[in-house]
Amino acid sequence: MIQTTVDTRVRMRKIAALGLAAGLLLTGCGRDNPVSSGPEPAKAIASGAATGTINLWAQGGEAQLLPELVKDFEAENPGVKVNVTAIPWDAAHNKYQTAIAGGTTPDLAQMGTTWMTDFSDAFDPKPAELDTSGFFASSVKSTEVSGATLGVPWYVDTRVLYYRKDLAAKAGYPEFPTTWDGLTSMAKALKSQDGVKYPLQLPVSGADSFQSMLPFLWSNGAQFISGDNSKWTFDTPEIVEALKYYQSFFTEELANKNPATGAGAGEAAFVNGEAPVLILGPSGLAQFNKAGGPGFEDKYTVAPFPKKVSGTSFIGGSDMVVFKDAKNRDGAWKLAQWLSKPEVQIKWYKASGSLPALESAWKDPSLADDKKLAVFGEQLKDTNFPPTIPTWTQVAAAADTQLEQIVKAGKDPAAAMKELQAAADSIGTGK
DSSP states (O other): OOOOOHHHHHHHHHHHHHHHHHHHHHGGGOOSSOOOSSOOOOOOOOSSOOOEEEEEEEEHHHHHHHHHHTHHHHHHSTTEEEEEEEEOHHHHHHHHHHHHHHTOOOSEEEEEGGGTTTTGGGBOOOOTTSOOTTBOHHHHHTTEETTEEOOEEEEEEEOEEEEEHHHHHHTTOSSOOSBHHHHHHHHHHHHTSTTOSOSEEOOOSSTTHHHHTHHHHHTTTOOSBOTTSOSBOOSSHHHHHHHHHHHHHHHTTSBOSSOOOSTTHHHHHHHTTSSOEEEEOTHHHHHHHHHHOTTGGGTEEEEOOOBSSOOOEEEEEEEEEEBTTOTTHHHHHHHHHHHTSHHHHHHHHHHHOOEESBGGGGGSHHHHTOHHHHHHHHHTTSEEOOOOSTTHHHHHHHHHHHHHHHHHSOOOHHHHHHHHHHHHHHHOOOO
16 A cells, blocks of 8 residues: 655645746757657557566656555566656756667656657657547647647646635635636735735746746637647737736735745745635645644635636646657556556555546545545646647746736736737747
8 A cells, every 4th residue: 555644745746846847947948859740650559468677767756656556567467577767856857858869768757748848759659549538638638749649647737726715704705706807806805804915826927927827818718829839829809808807916906916935935825814815736735734734724725717718727747658769668558558547546646646637536535525626626627738839938938028027017918918929929839
C-alpha cells in the first residue's frame, strides 16, 4: 500500500506548480527544430506481457511515489523491471533537451502539459490500441501536436474559485455567484465587511499571469487563436470586453494591483479574511487546511467559474510520453496503458493527491463523496488548454506584459490587444 502525508502532497503540488512556471519561462525562446509538417503513423504495441527493463523519468514528488506504485505492474508482468529516475523540476527541461540531443532518453517520461510542444519531435506517436476516449477531453488535447497524439494523460489539474463561505454568508451570499455580474456584486458586498481589504486575489503580473487569467477570456466566449492554430485573434470584442471586466476589479479596488508576493502571503490573506476569494488548483485544499488550523476547512469551500457565455477554466497536469529512442518501446507503452486503468488512477490519487485524468475514476467514493473535490470534477468537464504550438510561450510572455499594464497602469484593453495582436503576428504560430 502506498502511503503519503498531507505535507508530501502539498510539497509535490508546489513543486509541480513551480515546474509548470519554469517550463513557461524556459520555453520562451522557442525550439531548435520546427514541428513536423504531418503526423507519423503509429506502430502497434507487441502482444503479451511487458518484459525487460523500462526506464522511467519523473519529476518532484511523483518520482518519490512511483517506485511503490509500479510494484503492482511488475507483479502483473514478472519479466519486467521498472527503474524510476527522479529529475528535479528546475533541471528537467534542460535534462530532456540534453538527453534528446545525445540519444540518451528514457523509455517513458512524465511530461508537463506545457512542455509537450517543446519536445514533440522526440516523442513516439500513441498506438491506436491505447484508448484515450475516457479521459477528460481537454487533457487529451494537451497530448495532440500538429495532428499527432503523442502521449496519454496521466493526472490533471484545474482552477476553481476558493472563497470564505462564512464571510460571504455574512455579506448576504450563502451561495457563490454563477454570473459575472453576481461575482462583482458579491465582491462589493465582501468589501464592506470588517477586515476585508481586497475581496479578490487575481493574477497581476509576471510569468504565467496571462495564462492564469485565461478563464475570464474563455468564459466570455473568446478564443485567441483560430481553430486550425494558423492565426492569432487577440484583437476581438470578446477579449477586450473580458479584459475590461477583469480590469474593473482593480479600478474599483476589489482586487489589489500590488499584492504581497512573499511565500505564503496569499494563503495568509485568505485565512485572515483580508482577501477571501482566489483562484487556485486542488493544492489549496491541503494548504488552507494546514494554514488555517483545526476547523478552518469548514469556513471555506470552492465553486466553479462564473459564466458569461461559459464557465470554462484552465486545465494542466502531466502526460506520459514514450520516446522514439526508447530501448523498450513496447514495455513503455504497456506501462503507460497500465497507468491509465481506473483502479490505478484511483490508487495514484490516494497516494499523491493528483487528480485522475480518467473520468470514470471520479465515481470512486474517495472523490465523489468529497463535496469540494466534486466541484473540481465538474469543472474538469468544462476546461480548455492553450494552443499546443511552439510559439505560445513567446506570445504568452508578450501577453504578460500587456496584462501588467492593463492592471497596474490602467491601460485601455483595446489598445493593449492591438499591440499584442501585432506582436503575436510578428512571432507567428509556427505554421
